Amino acid sequence: MRLRSDRFQTGWIVAAAVLFVLLWQAIVIVGNFRPFVLPPPGSVGARFVQAWTDGTMERHVPTTLSEIVLGFGAGAALGVIVGYVLARSRFAERLLSPYIVAAQATPVLAIAPLLALWFGTGLLSKVIICSLIVFFPIAVATMVGIRSVDADLLEMCRAFRARPAQVLSKVEIPGALPSILGGFRVGVTLAVIGAIVGEWAGGEQGLGVLINLARGSLFDTPLLFATLATIALIGVALYAAIALLERRLVGARG
Amino acid sequence: MNTNARIPFLATLAVAVLVVALLVVGRGGGSGPSASPSPSASSASSSASGSKSPVGSSSPSGSVALTKLSVGLGFIPSVQFAQFYLAQRAGYYRDAGLNVTFQNKIDPDLIALVGQGALDIGIADGTSIIPAVSQNIPVRYIATVYAQFPNVVYAKASSGIKTAADLRGRKLGTPGKYGSSWIMLQALLGSAGLKTSDVDIQLYPDFGQGAALQQGAVDAATGFVNNEPVQLQLSGTTATILRVDSIVPLPGNGLITSTDSLAAKHDALKGFVAATLRAENDIIADPQKGLDAAVAAVPDLGKDKATQMAILNATIETWQSDYTKVNGLGAIDRDAWTKSITFMSGLPDKPVARAVTVDELVSEELLAK
Known part of the structure; x- marks a missing residue:
């Protein structure tokens, strides 16, 4: 029964992808769009394959991936720590929340050039941009998760005189994990955006640079779409990795 | 397939059909991004001005309908566009039967917008036109603005x-x-x-x-x-x-239009080029006229007129070269374009996607003989 359901879902996923491509092709035909405005899926597919086989993506993808991984790692670590502090200290929340919210409300697009100016156009500025954009959702998810830990369990820990480290590792983190991992899901997709924005603010390699090249120098719209598809695939793959991790650690949700 | 599965499928299909239908209706209701500019009903006055798509506004005499032209300049309004501001202010465009509006866009966007017909005219440099045309963006360089590469x-x-x-x-x-x-x-x-x-x-x-x-x-x-x-x-x-001019004479910024507009709005575009070059000549003779027109169009430029005049003087210098002194302002140096194509085709970044000829890139038909 389960196998049949899986097959059914897979069939739907494939059908949706086919429908998307058909719809795209229909829009190109009906709208009579020229390839430099909206290229047909076939030409984007061919350019995608070419870019992956002629070394174009090889030059740019590792750069963007390393920025995402490092930026997400740093932002997630900081977000979890700050989120825990905010959850456990009302004073800290009152003190820090305005600054954290203000930082989140500031468009990263506006501060990215400044960060590039302060920290250079190398890896560091991109990691900082990714961290900044990742930090907020993970900090909030952690705070909410820690606060939602069963109060009775915490009371029991106190009754058994559990050490703070034991409370943290045995009760609080396991209890907050679903919420924290939910924050990770959001954060990892934002990290992709952060890396691209960082590369737009300056850089020699990376998929954001390739977008600029395709759009502003080569006028190669199919390459632009192929790059966007690559970015989307990276986002989907990272999201799936977090979902897999979540399934391993806390079981299937929903 | 069970009923539960059929409902979302039908819903998805309905959405798809709706999107396509809306697109069809949208295309029918007006010109889409890639629609070719189509000559509208010609009036007596439009034939007098040579224009083909009058918008119904009239000149002070009340007898001439003006042809609407949208013109994309560089990203930031600047004294570097003084010739356009002067032609507008002095009524040169109106005299040519034109109703000109300016928009400020970044260069790569300008080329695509002109190519798809969203703008009638734009400014772009030759080193962008060569790769753009090699990617089959249907634009032509119709008059040189910067005769020296800026x-x-x-x-x-x-x-x-x-x-x-x-x-x-x-x-x-x-x-x-x-x-x-x-x-x-x-x-x-x-x-x-x-x-x-x-x-x-x-x-x-x-x-x-x-x-x-x-x-x-x-x-x-x-x-x-x-x-x-x-x-x-x-x-x-x-x-x-x-400067690079003595090494490879790269074509500087100039006026561009789409191949469709070139055919459909030929005379209006010719009038625009002539009016703009007339204003350039005026400014060369009296730079103050250019500065006044720029300040009138962009009042912020008036805060530091000395700096703006220095920029304008440097700009005037780039409008002219040995080639334009012989062939007139706006003239297109085909030999320079040929050398640029050869140079750019050999660059490691491979900006030129396919072999292009000068005929595919430039058109001198709008320049006065």
């Missing part, structure tokens, strides 16, 4: 940089490794047997290379001859300017 490398005279060869091992600031500045830099360094790897390239994507040069963070920088070097000189520092 992108230069400049340095403080005190840096000791006098030639391209002096750039070896020096710090050079540039916005990015793409675009016209990058192409110019490769040509300039190539003339001294250097590659970009022989120079310590510092990237300033926010166009901060001018400030970096002034502060001493870099030894040289790329810039526009009528902007950053002028500002440096005005701050009291003598600048050395390295």
Whole structure:
């Protein structure tokens, strides 16, 4: 029964992808769009394959991936720590929340050039941009998760005189994990955006640079779409990795 | 297939059909992004002005319907566009039967917008037109504005940089490794047997290379001859300017239009080019006219008229070259275009996707004989 359901879902996923491509092709035909405005899926597919086989993506993808991984790692670590502090200290929340919210409300697009100016156009500025954009959702998810830990369990820990480290590792983190991992899901997709924005603010390699090249120098719209598809695939793959991790650690949700 | 499964499928299909239907209706209701400009009903007055798509507004005499033309200038309103502001202010466009509106866009967007017919005319440099046409974007370069390539490398005279060869091992600031500045830099360094790897390239994507040069963070920088070097000189520092024109005569910024507009709005475009060049000639004869028109169009420019006049004077210089002195303002140097195609086709970034000819890139039919 389960196998049949899986097959059914897979069939739907494939059908949706086919429908998307058909719809795209229909829009190109009906709208009579020229390839430099909206290229047909076939030409984007061919350019995608070419870019992956002629070394174009090889030059740019590792750069963007390393920025995402490092930026997400740093932002997630900081977000979890700050989120825990905010959850456990009302004073800290009152003190820090305005600054954290203000930082989140500031468009990263506006501060990215400044960060590039302060920290250079190398890896560091991109990691900082990714961290900044990742930090907020993970900090909030952690705070909410820690606060939602069963109060009775915490009371029991106190009754058994559990050490703070034991409370943290045995009760609080396991209890907050679903919420924290939910924050990770959001954060990892934002990290992709952060890396691209960082590369737009300056850089020699990376998929954001390739977008600029395709759009502003080569006028190669199919390459632009192929790059966007690559970015989307990276986002989907990272999201799936977090979902897999979540399934391993806390079981299937929903 | 069970009923539950059929409902979302049908819903998805319905949405798809709806989107396509809306698109069809949208296309039918007006010209879409790639729609060819179609001549509208001609009036007696439009035939007098040679225009084919009158908008119904009239001249002071009340007898001439004006042809609407949308013109895309560079990203920021500037005194560098003084000839357009003057032609508008002095009524040259109106006299040519035109109702001209300006929009400010960044260069790559301008080429695509002109190519798809969203703008009738734009400004773009030749080093962008060559790759754009090689990607089958249907645009033509119809009149030269900058007869000398405006992108230069400049340095403080005190840096000791006098030639391209002096750039070896020096710090050079540039916005990015793409675009016209990058192409110019490769040509300039190539003339001294250097590659970009022989120079310590510092990237300033926010166009901060001018400030970096002034502060001493870099030894040289790329810039526009009528902007950053002028500002440096005005701050009291003598600048050395390295031009590319004598090495590879790269085509500078000029007026572009789409192949569709060229056919459908031929006479209106011709009138626009003539009016713009007339204003250029006026400004060459009396730069103050250009500054006044620019300040009237962009009042903020009036805050520092001395700087704006210096920029305008440098701009006027770039409008003219030995070639335009013989062939007139706006003339297109085909030999220079041929050399540029050859040069760009050999660049490692491969900006030229397929072989292109000068005939595919330029059209002199709108220039006065």
